[in-house]
Amino acid sequence: MTDIAKYGPWAVIVGGSEGVGSAFARQLAGDGFGVVLVARNAERLEETASEVRAAGAEVRTVPLDLLSETAVADLIAATDDLEVGLLILNAGANMHGGPFVGSDLDQQQEVLALNVLRQLPLVHHFAGKMVxxxxxxxxxxxxxxxxxxxxxxxxxxxxxxxxxxxxxxxxVECKPKGVDVLHLVLGVTRTPAMERKGLNFDIPGMAVGEPDDVAAQGLSNLANGPVSIVEGNEQTARWKSGADRAKIVQQAADAVAKIVGH
Structure with a gap:
């Protein structure tokens, strides 16, 4: 059970409309949290919100595209009246795959914006309040x-x-100030987004995470930062951290090709 006295009463979940994000929402709702769900797809967002409300939780939805220039300000304004004790940044995708050289640079920079540049000001704002x-x-x-x-x-x-x-x-900065920080490392996870991309989940020996299990591990390890690797992927993370970078990068690339089918 996630400690609402430590991390509540409200949780903001960016990327909360499906998959691991919606699993976070359901589990936190069961622990008595109010939940703010943030995602681009308004229809899927409302479907998840209905599920969470059915569990008795108070839910606020904020449909927005993080790539919008006003996204950060809009989300801060939409939650300004709430005491947010938990921020989960689950958004982040590779929207524009392909070779970097020769690609559309604006599209490549959108990936960076979504995964880094929009997330930093959100951490700065909400963690500041928590501190x-x-x-x-x-x-x-x-x-x-x-x-x-x-x-x-x-x-x-x-x-x-x-x-x-x-x-x-x-x-390191926040722990002495009573705020826990966790980087939750996912491996291959059976989410709707990955299914839409056509990932192959049936490769022998490959660890495949289920959204509910992944979310449960993340929430149970909030106080055990800075990094928690989803169960079944620890050995792969150690291997990827090795010194023989040429061998590791090539073998990792070959493994990804099998999963994505090219």
């Missing part, structure tokens, strides 16, 4: 992709690496 109250938690959802460079998704992988290193430093 003032001397309690709270921030979770940044990451990926094993952030452990090595990757062809066809170089900016995405680099952005996830940035978030992990940023989380570690933030953890």
């Amino acid at each position: 003032e109250r001397q309690r709270g938690g921030v979770m940044l959802v990451g990926s094993l992709s952030g452990y090595n460079g990757s062809p066809m998704e170089g900016i995405y992988a680099a952005s996830k690496s940035f978030l992990r290193i940023f989380s570690e430093g933030l953890w």
Whole structure:
């Protein structure tokens, strides 16, 4: 059970309309939290909100596109009257895969904006309020992709690496002030978004996370930062952190090709 006295009474979940984000919402609702759901797809957002309300929780939806120039200000304004004790940044995707050289640079920069530049001011704002109250938690959802460079998704992988290193430093800063920081590292996870991309979940020996299990691990490890690797992916993270970068990067690229089918 997530400690509402430490992390409540409200949780903001950016990327909360489906998959791991909606799993966070349902579990927090069961623990008595009020939940703010933020996502681009308004229809899916309302579907999840209805599920969470049915569990007896108070829910506020904020449909917005994080790439909008006003997204950060809009979200801050929409939650200004709430005491937010938990921020979960679950948004972040590789919207523009493909080689970096020769690609549309504006599109590549959108990946960086979504995964890093829009998230930093949200952490700055909400964590600042938590530090003032001397309690709270921030979770940044990451990926094993952030452990090595990757062809066809170089900016995405680099952005996830940035978030992990940023989380570690933030953890050191905030822990003495009563605020927990956790970077939750996901491996392959059976989410609707990944299913729409056509990922192959049936490769022998591959660890596949389920959204409910991933969310439960994240919430149960809020106080155990700075990094929690989703169960079943620890060995892969250690391997990806090795010194033989040429071998690791090439083998990781070959493994990704099998999952995505190219």
